[in-house]
Structure formats: C-alpha cells, structure tokens
Amino acid sequence: MDDLYRENLMDHYRHPRNHGTLEHPDCEAEGKNPLCGDEVELDVEVVDGRINAIRFTGNGCAVSQAATSMLTDLVQGLPVAEAAALPSQAIIDELGIPLSAMRVKCAVLGLGTLKVALHRGVGTPLPPEWGADDDEMVWG
Amino acid sequence: MDDLYRENLMDHYRHPRNHGTLEHPDCEAEGKNPLCGDEVELDVEVVDGRINAIRFTGNGCAVSQAATSMLTDLVQGLPVAEAAALPSQAIIDELGIPLSAMRVKCAVLGLGTLKVALHRGVGTPLPPEWGADDDEMVWG
C-alpha cells in the first residue's frame, strides 16, 4: 500500500497548493481526460518571461490532482520556455510512485494543460504529442 | 486406396454411360460447381411421364463424372416424379466410397442438374436446397 499513495501525494491531494483562479491570467487552458473524467483548469500570470503566479482548479483522481498541485510548485518562478519544455518524467519523479501507462495519463494531465496554456498565451512551442485542437484534450 | 476409387467408380469414369447429347431434349440443364470447376450438361427425353432417354456431357473430377454416369443408369425409364424426388443418398450409396462434405458436392452435381432440368422442362417440384436462379449453380 505504502508505495502507492505516499504521504506526500496524499498531502498534495488533500491540501492542493496554488488552488484557485487568477483575476487576469495571461495564459489559461482546460485539460480533460474523457476516459476517466479527470479535469484541470490552469491560470498563469507571466511577468518578464517567467511564471509569476499559477492557480488551478479541477477534479479527478488523487494522482491527477496531486500531480497538478506538485506541478504548480515546480514551475513557480520558472522561465516560460523552461516550463513549456518540462518533460513528463519530471512529474512522474515528483509523484514518486509506480505508475501504469494508464495512470501516467492522469499524472501528466496538468503538465499537458500547462503546455497548452503557455502555447496559447505566450506562444511557446507545443510538441505534437500534446497537440490539442479543441478543448477536449486527451493526453497520450 | 481401394475404398477410395473403386473399380466400379473408375469404370464409370473411364467409360461413362449415356454420354453425349440428345437432338430434341424435353428437358435440359447445366450444372457447375465453380469451387472446383466440375461441370455437367444433361439432356432428357420424356415419354409418357417417364425418362425415355438421358444423355450427359461434362468434365470434372472422377467422382462428379462417375456419379453422373451412374445417375443416368439409375433414372433411365423412371417416372419423372420419382427421378425428381431421388435423394442424394441414392447417388452416394451408388458410388460406394466414403465422401467428405466437400466431395458430396461433386457426387450430387449431376443429380441436382437433373432436378433442375426436370423442373424446367416438365415442372416437377424443385426442393429449395437445389434452388438455382441462374445457370451458375452451386449445390450445397
């Protein structure tokens, strides 16, 4: 049991960091995994090319919500280019639990949403594997 | 080997009875099994409700041709109603060799063709399993 839902993960799930919305976000996006119903919404404020503030709301499994919470901690203050280039593995490492292919989709939902938000808001590149042509995104 | 191509069968195959055509047949039909290419053509002359003369030509495997030859012997002089009602088993018995489902089709090609010929020429009933709506018949 212990390696599945570690304290750190459960802590982020129960007490999500940076939860909420921003009044005037520079970047925003929704991510949704219709297969399991996980959802996140991200607002990002960019100042001097860096992520000045980031907020999220969402609902879904512990993995998706905790991962998004950890992500917001991780990218706070980062240059947007660096945040947009963050690899999935960074989040998976952060979660620190074994994940099946199916759960990886939950884990990276927030990251994908961030990449889409930055792409739309400040034009960072969006690698094709994150390519979303509508609001109904499926990562993977 | 012996039970497969008995002497009787090979004799009918090599020396088919009633081979040829009739000048003025009352009934005629072609039968063809496109799967293996067996073909027979039957001409029948009916006098007083009986099969007065019957001739066939054809080509194909020994089973199909010998069976047709045997059939012509069998129905010679028979009332048409009786010939039209002849069961497949009569031919299979006549051949006297074990037949797989696939070879049964070869064995009864001539019989089916006779049923179609009599049906067309003198209106005997054609059971649905022999139903042929064009000249390209498949028995079975």
Place this chain on the structure above:
Amino acid sequence: MTGATPQELDPTRIRADFPIFARQVHGQDLVYLDSASTSQKPQAMLDAMVGFYSTSNANVHRGVYTLGVESTDAYEAARDAVARLINAPSRREVVFTRNTTEALNLVAKTVGVERCGPGDVIVSTVLEHHANLVPWQVLAQATGATLRFLDVDDEGRLQLDELDAIAREGNVRIVAVTHQSNTLGVRPPVEELVRWARAQGALVVLDAAQTVPNRPVDVQALDVDFLAFSGHKTLAPTGIGVLWGREAILAETQPFLTGGEMIRSVALDRTSWNTLPWKFEAGTPAFAEAVGLHAAIDYLEAVGLDAIDAHEHAITEYALGRLDEVTGLRIVGPPDAAARGGVVSFVLDDVHPHDIAEILDRHAVCVRAGHHCTQPLMQRLGHAATVRASFYLYTTTAEIDRLIDGLHDVRRVMGV
C-alpha cells in the same frame, strides 16, 4: 439448458477449472470482479483450441485432404453449437464476427444502410454501450435518418413514455437496444419494446453481449431480428463474436466485407455471392477461436445456464447487501437485485473511481473504473466515472468479502 430446477452450482469447484485462479497479485489470491468486461477461460476451452491447432489445423472450406475436412467440420460444428445455444431456427443465420461491435456494425452498414433514409427513424437508448450507439449515429448521419434515444430514470430504468411521440416522427426502421446494461446491470423491458417495434414494422437489434454468457437466451422467444454477442465474455477466446440474424433478412441483404469464402464465382467484371451464412464471412475466419467457442458453450451448458443465472443473482444480492455496509458508498443503478444481472456500479464519497480501483488492485481485487464505454449514460446519471464489480459463474462470496475489506482500506488510505 438444464431442466426445471436449476442445479445449484459450486463456484469453488468451478474455479478449479480456470487456471488463472492460481495467479497471485501482490502476493494475494486473485479476485476477479471484471467479467462484464471479459471472462476468464476454463482449461477445457484452452485444451480444445490447442488440441485443434496440434492435430487438425488447416484452412476451412477449401481442403480436400483429411485435415481440411476435420477443420471445416470443427468450424461448422461450432456454428451448430451457437445455433443450439440461442435456439436459432437455422444454422444459416449464425454469422461469425470478431466481436459484438463488428456484429452490430455489420447490421448498421448493410441492413441499416439499405433500409434507412430521410424521414426514417432509428431508436436506441441512453443505456447503450458505445458499440450499440455510435454505429447508429454514423448510420443516421450517412442516410439522413433521425436517431432518437429512449431515456432512463435516475436509477437507469428505461422509460418507454416517449414511444408514441417517436412513432409520429417518421417510419421507425430499427430499434437497437441492450439486453442488459453493462454498466448498471439493469435489464430493459425488451418484450415491450419488441411489441412496439413490431407494430411499427421496425427491426429489432438486440445487444446480448451481457446476457448470452450467463442465462438462457432464445432468439425465437425474444422475437428479435438480430442478436449479437462476444466470445470473450462467454468463456471463449478473443477474436470471435456472433451475429445472429433472420434468414429472410440476411438472404436479401448485400454482403458486408468481400473477398474469399463469401463468393460464389468471381470474374473481372462481375461477382456473385455465396449462400448464407458464408456470404457474410469474408476471408479466413477465426476457425480455431470457433473451436474454442464451441468448447466454452459445452462448458456453459454442462454447468447449466439456469444455474449460472441463479448463481449470479444470489451473488449480486449478497454483494448489494455487503456494499451497503460501506460508509459513503452509493449504488449507481437500481438498488435491488431483482431487475438486474451480475453487475454492480457504485461510487464512494468523493474518492475518484480510479483511486478506488488502484487501491483495490493492491488487494488483488480487479474492478473496472471509468465510464464503461457508456459515456451518455454516465452523463445522464451525473457521474464522470463509477467503479464496477461484475460477477460470473466462478465468483464466490469470499471474493465479495475481499472487495468489502478492500473498500474499507480505500477509505482509510484516502482519509474519508
């Protein structure tokens, strides 16, 4: 089929026939509660398939030689077994497909396309698995027919009060309905729908993927026109399914896929079709899977489909009772065991179904979490996802107990 009083089945003895139950997951005995998704396989079925491959394997309908004859006989005997199982009037009405999905697509893309057009109405329900929903959407779009869905109440019971209004919208051509919801286990009132469809002159397509595996299904008593099911849910291999359809309809319908086996004769400019059922089976069929399906049917019939039905009913009643003990757990679908098969969907406070399923897996308990390929139903009931436990002839009360223990642990881990 068994006689009047179904012999009670002993799931513990049955389990011994299924090699997978020797499997351990995370050091514990496997608890498999996902049979609505796919069934496990008895050794006898595996042996039949391997035995076939090891002694008689040859392509069917082609070889004059002994192996080819044996393999054709084995394949066609499987068709006879299916015809018997569902009481089909004729073996010519039994078409082998890959699965239920292909069977339903076959109907939509042949009979459906031939019979539907603008002004026509296709009726389905919000209960349906995507397999009995999306093909009708595509058909409606392709032909200009109208597609209407019957609604359910909040517990998933099908509502028939819109039928009259639907009948006024046009010529009802096709009514496509499930025999049992794979998500909720509810069984819609098929007889009433069939009566109504008959009055409209409509064809009835019954998705029996969830019922052929576990109770006697009789196409003549049901009086439907098409019925589909999957081998893999009936103890049989993947890769084989069945479409049963009325001979009179299939006979006058153009083929679906074309190629070898389904032809009578081919010329460069003209091709004629084989007779039923082969007209609808293009190319080398899944003949070894048919042998497996035959062995699976033999197994089911030896146990008795009435007995399986009774067992599932008893297990479901037990499960509903025990699930009731779990604080915060809500059954999705009808709360009673009466109108349902061996499928129970539930949610637990606001713990996400994926978390529940993942934590249960650590207890070696296999359940499904998600929309179960019924997104419109989930939307109608207001759930993004549920947890689903489903039962079969090998399910024991001890497994249900393991599920309940697991659910208590879910509550502990998730702190609810």
Place this chain on the structure above:
Amino acid sequence: MTGATPQELDPTRIRADFPIFARQVHGQDLVYLDSASTSQKPQAMLDAMVGFYSTSNANVHRGVYTLGVESTDAYEAARDAVARLINAPSRREVVFTRNTTEALNLVAKTVGVERCGPGDVIVSTVLEHHANLVPWQVLAQATGATLRFLDVDDEGRLQLDELDAIAREGNVRIVAVTHQSNTLGVRPPVEELVRWARAQGALVVLDAAQTVPNRPVDVQALDVDFLAFSGHKTLAPTGIGVLWGREAILAETQPFLTGGEMIRSVALDRTSWNTLPWKFEAGTPAFAEAVGLHAAIDYLEAVGLDAIDAHEHAITEYALGRLDEVTGLRIVGPPDAAARGGVVSFVLDDVHPHDIAEILDRHAVCVRAGHHCTQPLMQRLGHAATVRASFYLYTTTAEIDRLIDGLHDVRRVMGV
C-alpha cells in the same frame, strides 16, 4: 532479421517445434504442403497464448488493475513487434484486423470511398486473390470509378505495357497489387508499379499475405502506402491480421467500424475519435491472438527471415526438379524457381485436381486443389482448377519425395 549471410535452417529440427507433425493420417506421417493457405503453429506460440490466458487475461485499455495493465502491455507490445517486423516508421500505423481480407476491405471502404469517384481509376491485376479484387469491384461500383486489371502472360508474369493507356483513362487513385501470387508463386514487379503509381499520385495497396510469413518485408523500402497480411499464415493464430498504413493518410481518414475503444468521447449527438491506431480498432480486439502473433514473430525472427526465404527457394527448386520427373505433369506458372516463392501449381494430364488431392490425402500428403481464390487468374490461364503444393520453413525434401511418390500412385489409380 538476420545478418548478411543467412544461417541455413534445419527443417527437421524446426519440425520438432510443431506439435502437429506428430499427427498421422491414414497411418502415415503428415506431409503438409498447404502453408500458402494457412501455416502450422509452433508450440512456443501456443504456449504464449495459453500462458497469457492463464495468467494475465483481462480486457485491454481499460483496467487500472494489474491484469489489465499486463494485458494492455502485451497487446501493445505485439504492435511494436509487428512494426519492427515490417519496419514501420511508427507503431501508430499498425492496425490489427481479423485477416488480410478485412485489412483490404478497411482500405477500400474508408480511404477508397473518400478518394475515388467518377473519372478516377483503380488498378489491380488478374493475379490477385479475391481478397484484393472483389473489394475494388465493390468500391468501383459504389463510387463510379473505373476498375482496370493488368494482365499476365501465359506463365503468370505481370504485364505492364498497358500502364500508359490506363493513365490516360483518368486519375489513377489506387493501385492494388499482390506481393506474391498465392496460386503461382510469381512475384510481380512491385517496384516498377510503385514508381508508376507515384508518378500518377496514386496510393499503392500491397497484399503481402504471401510474403510477410517468409521473407524480410520492409514497408519503407517498398515505398507503398498500405500493406496487409494475416497472422494465420505467419505461424500465428487465426482471428488476427494486420493493416499497415501511412500515418498521414490514416490520420485524415474517417474510421471504419465504430464502438468502444475507437472513440475519444461520445455524446448522444456527437462523437469524436480516438488517435491512431485505435481509431481503426473498434471493440474488444483479438488481444490474445496478438500475443500469439508476437510469439510467432519472435519465432520467425529467431530462425531468421532471410534463412526462411533461402530455404523456401531451395525447396522450391528441388520440388520443381522432382515434379519434372512425373509424366504428364505440367507446371502452371513460371517453370523456374528464380522469380517465385515457395508455391507450385500444376496439372496432371486430364486427371482432375480434386482426384489428385484426394488420392494424395490417402498418402497423408496435404495439397490444395481448386481455384485458390483466384478465379480470374485461372480463367486467364485456361484452367478450371490446379493442384497447389506450398512450402514453409518446416518443409523437407523428404516431404517432396512423398509428394512425388503419391503422384505416381495417382497415375496408377487413375490409369493415366
């Protein structure tokens, strides 16, 4: 794939891996010369499938639980193995179907319907198996496109001299050709055809049912757009086949069958599709058969496809030499082993092929007799039927000798 010099394979050792060769027919050891129709199965493949069913069986792409993850991984690993086998640029281009026939129908009924219309031309050849012929007839009829067939010479060699005339008839959209004739063993000049098709802007559909089993096939080197083959001819189970197609084309093509697995999201009025390759895989796939196919590919690669090709070439040469000894026997197709695979068709005086096959069966020799699902080719060559012997990695010269002995007995029995 093996390196530069193919290791010679030892068919006698290989036979030990195939349980069916323990089989006796009419009291004699089995001589199986019908691998072009379907292949026999190695124990390792059967073990892989049974092992899967006995330990990891669960539906794919759905379960959060361990079994579901294992089964999804196994299914998707099979896709990777196929992609490697045919050197596909991406696993997203590998679609599992039931067989070659379904794969070719899928192309005709999606890409074909979308791209063909009046004024367009579809090109095929008289060499084709019905599976690569009838779907194009149906497509031409449905779309108003013109269907043209390239002719062969009297030995079955494809003639390209009409290509210019065909190009003047309209926009050539699709060129559908076999990689090797299943009846004659001839290999048409695919490279030349591909070059011509490229110049026309046409798509090339390659029927590789007869070549993927027995030699290295590289979709990138071939530069075709679609390629189809069947598992059952490649040591794998029935019920599974492969369509490979260029991602750029598949991505912009509407799906074929619809239902579960192939959707992204479903609402009552609107459905969106999954990404490649799943968009083209509706319903529960033949996942256990995929596991079998993976094991079969492993087996083929361990032996080496170059070695298999070399072995088939040697056996074919030996067979052609020995068949030459039989009085009255005529090879149908090219008389030399150079331009062909391990398939030999022949006729014997005027003994009907069915009689030959049936008498050979009494010697436990399995050969096919008939039109081999190539009726237009048979008609073109002036034969109602031929006898066909076909070879594979387990074929020995001793088996060829048994064939020849059998043929002498045919002559005796039939008195020719």
